Amino acid sequence: MEPEKGDPNVKVGIREVADGFRAVGAMPGDTVIYHGSLSSMGQVEGGPTAVIDGALAAVDPGGTVAMPTLWFNGKEPLQKPEDFDVKTSPSYVGALSEGFRQDPRSVRSHHFSHAISAIGARATELTAGHDRCKPLHTPWSEMAFSDDSPWGRLYEWNSLYCFIGVTMRVCTMKHYCEARIVAECLTQAAPERRDALSARLVHYGAPGLWPFYNSEATGELFAQRGLVKTGRIGSATIRGIRTRTLVEETFALLRNAPQDWLPKPFLDWRAECLGA
Numbered sequence: 001m002e003p004e005k006g007d008p009n010v011k012v013g014i015r016e017v018a019d020g021f022r023a024v025g026a027m028p029g030d031t032v033i034y035h036g037s038l039s040s041m042g043q044v045e046g047g048p049t050a051v052i053d054g055a056l057a058a059v060d061p062g063g064t065v066a067m068p069t070l071w072f073n074g075k076e077p078l079q080k081p082e083d084f085d086v087k088t089s090p091s092y093v094g095a096l097s098e099g100f101r102q103d104p105r106s107v108r109s110h111h112f113s114h115a116i117s118a119i120g121a122r123a124t125e126l127t128a129g130h131d132r133c134k135p136l137h138t139p140w141s142e143m144a145f146s147d148d149s150p151w152g153r154l155y156e157w158n159s160l161y162c163f164i165g166v167t168m169r170v171c172t173m174k175h176y177c178e179a180r181i182v183a184e185c186l187t188q189a190a191p192e193r194r195d196a197l198s199a200r201l202v203h204y205g206a207p208g209l210w211p212f213y214n215s216e217a218t219g220e221l222f223a224q225r226g227l228v229k230t231g232r233i234g235s236a237t238i239r240g241i242r243t244r245t246l247v248e249e250t251f252a253l254l255r256n257a258p259q260d261w262l263p264k265p266f267l268d269w270r271a272e273c274l275g276a
């Protein structure tokens, strides 16, 4: 997405980054994940490493910081999952993310499309076993957003989810919510119909149904409700929301007012699942 326009006259260092993360709720011992735009902050002295160090300072002592390091760019031709190399496949979601992946302190989860990299006390625990998760259907394999995946752990740990100079449009956690909504619908379907209903969902490389929703709009709603904290890092806005709040408030919207948020073909499929 188009980030906020940075002011190159504004200088940013580790201290400004740490203050920004603290302003949106980062605490000692916390686990924090962030998406972001490097240029939106101004001139960052030390580049992506200074942003990592600032985030680490905000959760020190005992904290963990993470970024999505997705080898998936959503563009044709599709990547072949078997070509993913956890050590060398680049992150396609910006300079902060690629810098994070290349940082010698970081460990990366093993998933071809939705890897997370992490640094700090719980980095290994957060990123472990992404290639051995319990199956949960998503458009990008059965393991990307399972409850025992890094994304499931971020929810379980009530981590702080941050956005620097970008909106919640880029919120990867949205797919965890979508996958859970799909699973919930299938659970309510008659057992003998589940395979046929599942077959109509999008599968990697094959079109189908999926409850893609507008996470920028849900993010704006959460901000209006006072659920999102905001601060500044140089010329950029930083936003932060706890993952339990993010996921549970999203579920409430998608369950209670699905017609306002979900595509019509998915609503029809959902009605079939529920036997309506």
Ligand SMILES: CC(C)(COP(=O)(O)OP(=O)(O)OC[C@H]1O[C@@H](n2cnc3c(N)ncnc32)[C@H](O)[C@@H]1OP(=O)(O)O)[C@@H](O)C(=O)NCCC(=O)NCCS
Binding pocket: 001, 002, 003, 035, 036, 037, 038, 039, 040, 041, 042, 043, 044, 045, 046, 047, 048, 068, 070, 093, 094, 095, 096, 166, 169, 170, 171, 172
């Ligand atoms: C796409 C996106 C990364 C673009 O942001 P961006 O700031 O233009 O690009 P990057 O963060 O990659 O940083 C590179 C830019 O920083 C500039 N830069 C380099 N060093 C810098 C420094 N030390 N300080 C500030 N800016 C610097 C570069 O010149 C480059 O700008 P340019 O493209 O105008 O030349 C951002 O809008 C975004 O969407 N980020 C989130 C992505 C994501 O997490 N997606 C998840 C799945 S949807």
